[in-house]
Amino acid sequence: MERIYLDHAATSPMHPQVIEIMLEVMQSTFGNPSSIHSFGREARHLIDQARAGLADSIGAKENEIIFTSGGTEADNMALFGVAESYQHKGKHIITTKVEHHAVLHACQKLEKMGFEVTYLPVDESGQISLDDLRTALRDDTILVSIMYGNNEVGTLQPITEIGQLLKDHQAMFHTDAVQAYGVEQIEVNQSFIDLLSVSAHKINGPKGTGFLYARSNVKLSPRSFGGEQERKRRAGTENIAAIVGFHEASSISNGNRKAKREQFLELKRTLIEKLRKLNVEFNINGILENSLPHVLNLSFPGTSVEAMLVNLDLAGIAVSSGSACTAGSIEPSHVLVAMFGKNSERLTNSIRFSFGFNTTVEEVSKTAEETARIVSRLKK
Structure with missing residues (x-):
């Protein structure tokens, strides 16, 4: 795999x-x-x-x-x-x-x-x-x-x-x-x-x-x-x-900072556009116009962060969350709590995708497809 x-x-x-x-x-x-x-x-x-x-x-x-x-x-x-x-x-x-x-x-x-x-x-x-x-x-x-x-x-x-x-x-x-x-x-x-x-x-x-x-x-x-x-x-x-x-x-x-930034921004756009084409419901945590080019944090309503991380890992995709996941419990991300409040559902359904010099457009496209499948399955 x-x-x-x-x-x-x-x-x-x-x-x-x-x-x-x-x-x-x-x-x-x-x-x-x-x-x-x-x-x-x-x-x-x-x-x-x-x-x-x-x-x-x-x-x-x-x-x-x-x-x-x-x-x-x-x-x-x-x-x-x-x-x-x-x-x-x-x-x-x-x-x-x-x-x-x-x-x-x-x-x-x-x-x-x-x-x-x-x-x-x-x-x-x-x-x-x-x-x-x-x-x-x-x-x-x-x-x-x-x-x-x-x-x-x-x-x-x-x-x-x-x-x-x-x-x-x-x-x-x-x-x-x-x-x-x-x-x-x-x-x-x-x-x-x-x-x-x-x-x-x-x-x-x-x-x-x-x-x-x-x-x-x-x-x-x-x-x-x-x-x-x-x-x-x-x-x-x-x-x-x-x-x-x-x-x-x-x-x-x-x-090669300039070229790297352009590469990361393209990967970020690819992931967002592909998810939209696949009709995946998601929200962006943060603001695209004023953020690091290699970090993208998305909230997927109707899912749970633990299930998302496990299913993506089983599909061979390594991502993370702001939460420290332990057996049977989640400590909410202090960053998301500060942004949205301690009762926001984003605390329990947000995933961070972050890119590097060897990340390809093909990998990001495949990630979007697997994410779409997993979100659809979890929401059912």
Whole structure:
């Protein structure tokens, strides 16, 4: 049976060029980057090259890139690092109700530590109101963390407008750009972003590596202690092969961003048009005109998310839902709850389709046909 993978927002397969360059590094460069001998210097040179390339991809300086184990650690480093370093200026933090759990759970922990957190609501498209942010902003606000593009429904937030609103305020502006990096053009200075999180495995790089961009004037309390790596901001011997692989994945992803966006938008249009031709009843969660090109979240009235996921998997199609499905119970997606309310039927019948560099129009067409058959069967 042919298997179709449409869950690239969860994780993406490594690009062949990334695998090739990582194997080369693993075979030839094993020195500790902190060692001063030739083996260490060779490893350090590779890390320096990667740092420079990744910094350039967002318009940052090399010393503003901190390598992490991925997006979760980057988010945690940003939130806890800023909170501990600037608590003398205030203990108020602003975020949204639709953030990734790496931000939301960190905020919940900070609340237990005595910080006050305001969770901004979103409209039915999944977007915050700038007026709500302006109202929530206080003299003692030290951090605003608002994601670039949502991982479940794809909605983009008005990042540049948020940055402009905050540029004359003491609050640091952090954005989780894990889903947006590589598909959206990100310029940290033009958008007045102080901190930004990225993960390699979302852009066909290796799992277990990512970075936090932190503007040079931002003070960050470290989360790990030991060596003096990453300018004393993150202790631990660097994963050289993964960092080099991350850089290669970034170069590929950002190098053909325009063509990739067009490819993803075509796949999105194909799936929607095919479902309509097959007379499938569905609603789009989010807004097509203002969303990540590779993420499409659809609600299928009269179905259940568990049945849809199981039947699609049996048909060889891998997709996902915003819900954490467990045996016999579903925890509703916090994103859909924020958008539509806790009583909306969309909480129990929504599926996320997400595309990658190797997704074809034929695969998406077949997915639409199988989806139509499954929806028809379930509604009977």
